[in-house]
Amino acid sequence: MTSIPPTVHLLCGLNGAGKTTLARELEASLPAVRFSLDEWMLRLYPGLHYASEDYGSRAETCKGLIWETALQVLRAGTDVVLDWNQWSRARRALWRGKAVSAGFGVELHHVATPLDTAIEQTRRRTLAAEPGSHALTDDGVRHLAGIFEEPSETEGMRIHRVPGR
Template identity: 25%
Template structure:
């Protein structure tokens, strides 16, 4: 069950929207069925720095709108991490992530045909990564909603340390400080150039 803080973050009163486009594909309705909020947005992208709480947010959002969640950590843990070289090789990892993402998108096309929302929890650390999925969505005439979990680095590192220790439901691997710093150097915050609907969550 999503935590109280996550449910609070998903409260529309706490969401600040910017870069809004007028499109039938991006209009969210306030109606609900069986306790779930209806949405006409079929593709949601979750972004934020390491430790922002992206997977927790994605889980809560999927439950709220009755969507299918694709989290990269779940797939990589089930399919590849047990065979990873030691020490980890960046190219080895990225090649397998590309395979997983290709299969996720193939599955997404089936979900779209069924009018089922899809939530992508893939990190989306860079502008180019976000642009790839924005272009894929627009290729099937859908403007996605980018959910930016905007939490400062100090708080995110505190959460990572807590997750490393507790190894709770969203734990996928131990993240040491050098890995956290590496990802911080790669992180590119969303800007107006993303040119889609952005939902920014700051808590």
């Protein structure tokens, strides 16, 4: 009997699109283990703002620790959801490569939502001070939307196009 290897689920979409909501849904329905970069970063560095000079290097270190743990989960036969934005082709290629080189499947979930909706959802989340998520301004969401690269079928992985949450 041939078994299907576990899968690494990647997420992309505008900030406020509902990626974490989808990640939680995948966690419950697959089942899978969800690893949220925002949750880890906010717990490890509660005073560190996402625009801080130190944020990028600390986030990369955190992703490395998450990946080491995720590999253990995958080797035990369970899917994982990497709950951070794979906003560029280069980032998606990096994480697709890590999954494939480790012998696991990889799928991308593109949470598509209009910019105005993403801004409104981010505004509500920020006003509610939701734990596990960064507070973003409308201009911050617009800026990040400007650097987001739409995924393409040429990226070498199955893409699930999901409406905003």
